[in-house]
Amino acid sequence: MTTRFNPFKADGLWQKAWDDAGIFTAPAASDPRPKSYVLEMFPYPSGRIHMGHVRNYTMGDVLARYKAMTGHAVLHPMGWDSFGMPAENAAMEKKVHPGDWTRSNIAAMKKQLKRLGLAIDWSRELSTCEPDYYGQEQALFLDFYKSGLVYRKESSVNWDPVDMTVLANEQVIDGRGWRSGALVEKKKLNQWFLKITDFADELLDGLKSLDQWPDKVRLMQENWIGKSKGLNLSFNLVGTHDAIDVFTTRPDTLFGASFVAIAADHPLAAALAENAPRLKDFIEDCRRGGTTAAEIETAEKKGFNTGLSVEHPLDSSWHLPVYVANFVLMDYGTGAVFGCPAHDQRDLDFARKYRLPVRRVVADGDLTDLEFEGDTAYTGPGQIVNSHWLNGMSVDAAKAAIIARAEQDGFGEGQTQYRLRDWGVSRQRYWGTPIPIIHCDFCGVLPVPRSQLPVTLPEDVTFDQPGNPLDRHPTWKHVACPNCKEPARRETDTLDTFADSSWYFIRFASQPDDKPFDREEAEAWLPVGQYIGGIEHAILHLLYARFWTRALQRIGKIGITEPFAALFTQGMVTHETYKSQDGAWLSPEDVKIAGDAVTSLDGAPVIRGRIEKMSKSKKNVVDPDPMFDQYGADAVRWFMLSDSPPERDLEWSESGIEGTWRFVNRIWRLFDTLEDGQGADRSVDQLLHRAIAGMASDIEALTFNKAVAKVHELVNALEKAPASASRTTAIRTLARLISPMLPHLAEEGWACMGGAGLVATQAWPEHDPSLLVDDEVTIAVQVNGKLRDTLTVAKDLDKAGLEALALASDKIIHTLDGAAPKKVIVVPGRLVNIVA
């Protein structure tokens, strides 16, 4: 008699068995087996896990379990990225302490993750909001400080005057604070920076070595770093001894210059504005615009003629007007440009508007006239024209020639610019790592002595008024100066939470009490063998982590350069969205779907929205707990791995999970009704060994959907196969094959079939290569490239034999209808194509 698989019993039972046996505890770094460090991006403890987490962690889990079965020493840890704003928002809204809120979220999510049956070494669990983690981060910060990788500088920030806080760019919506709705101001504050720009070239070059990263991510980082080579040159201001420094990547177009433009924030603009109210108004106008993408896109090129002129560096009698222009950025290059309208679209727009000369200096094909027609700048390659001694050169040769001349004559020098800026890490917030610095009126800025680390956050804080609770805490910031012992103040800024996630993978590999990590132990595990996470971290997190690792290398703390050898970015889990007539979002639990009609539970019509990433705000989230209750962990895991390629989005569907539940039970029936068969069945042997080989390569390539299909094929065949020793072996082996993906079912089946020990600790089965090839193959016979017949032949039948057989086929004779073949192409083992 057959039974149904009972996940409610099996899940807990086997999870406990794994825990008791301690099989997921990573071995010591000295373990001689090849190391495999599998890591998924650690979660922010928002409260509940969602299907996106489930998908992410299931993928990593399959790989970790597979690696263990293939003889690797596996490190597969989990932790919590637990500092950050949501905890402070919760504190304001719900009057709970950020620490309490965070820790209870962690407890709830950990419970949910455990239900998934993940092969995680929980003994290495870490949480970035705990002093044993952030204290070590402070030690690293001080190491960087001592090595000159940290500095403090006045910098302008988005300031919300109502909440009295600094806002990140993404928190500024249409120029207003996302929470308060107040108009955001630019404010100058002293802020801490990490010198990521010191590593700009290395971070760029290093991308080349990351051949197991998606090209897309490497390209995004390359663009983000934004290296460009050009010339820094000076334009002397007519009638003064001052000059305007300009950066250009097109020095070859210098003879096409018709104006110089400076940014509204340029010091010269500010100086001129003091005596020119209209210029002052214009500068104000520039500052206001340009906060949103839409505004920038539609922004008109606008300028203000300062009345000043500069000398052309190659001809001092040639004077160019100086404008303040809204499209020139202060924080790129020198904050000033020269305009060559014929060969730059922005400059052309500007020149047409202010009726400035447009001189062609690069030939567009046969077009060499000095006067440039039209409103589309020519930015392509060509020969230099109308440029005196540069004429006839290519663009590249002219660039080199001008740079050489500039350096020789002293009006400029070749330079490389980066879009990348230093990493501002100061946050005027409570729930983050305190920056371990003391400000003394007499001794200046001093690091907190090592013996006083960690600098812990005070517990008794309030969130009932705006501003940083650390700053207004009655006692916390008041300390004695470590140098002169006079009263001094703690730094009240905390570190950007991206700092926390920039080294957690090192702390996972090695977590001594007295230092951030042990070098030898960390190097034994690192770099991470496979890192898995969302594409949304393609730039910031991954770039900061790469920087942090290099910084540690530079100061001699670690010997690795790149933290993540292989990166995989998985797709999102999506779900249809629903809205009621009055525009409120409805959760999938609140709607009924009957065919095309969707109604709420009480029958009111519902508007069907787009399929979108699951998010709380749109209520299209599906909580995994009820799924575990109904189907068990394995059906949920299986669904997450099925159908959609892992890098693509996966649409959650109720019918999909039901299908996986049925399949789980079909496998169970194979295990449950297994009987000892007699005799070999070569076709079953072949199927099994093909599945073994195919699944191994699919799992290694993370194409889990294909591995799933192979399990389906094997199971379909085994259900139909007559009893034989081969079938019995195949079903026993199946338990090992599914163990990475369906670990609970595999254990239950393994035990039910009398297997010794835990299937999770078994070796991945070896495949016999001789069983992967057939003795007979089916080959296609085409006439003029169209399939007309298929033949089943011995696999090594030679060309002549194939040709003869093909030409003898009734169907082919019929198709040819007496015509003589002009040519016959034979690909042994594949096809015969007859050209008639």
Place this chain on the structure above:
RNA sequence: GCGGACGUGGCGAAACCGGUAGACGCAGCAGACUUAAAAUCUGCUUUCCCCUGGAAGUGCGGGUUCGAGUCCCGCCGUCCGCACCA
């Protein structure tokens, strides 16, 4: 605007180096078992036609090739990233 990815049945997809398009799954249809339902099992399921067969077919239009979903050129569409970066 710049950069990138993608486009295959009703749906999710597969197709390795250019060699039998649609494996596998979902949904659907028909049947078996059942008093009935659930569960399970069997079969069918790209479209069209003059249906023991044949034709067309991988967003559209061209090209290379004995042969193109796959390579090349040009469009169209969708999605993503960056965004006045000199």
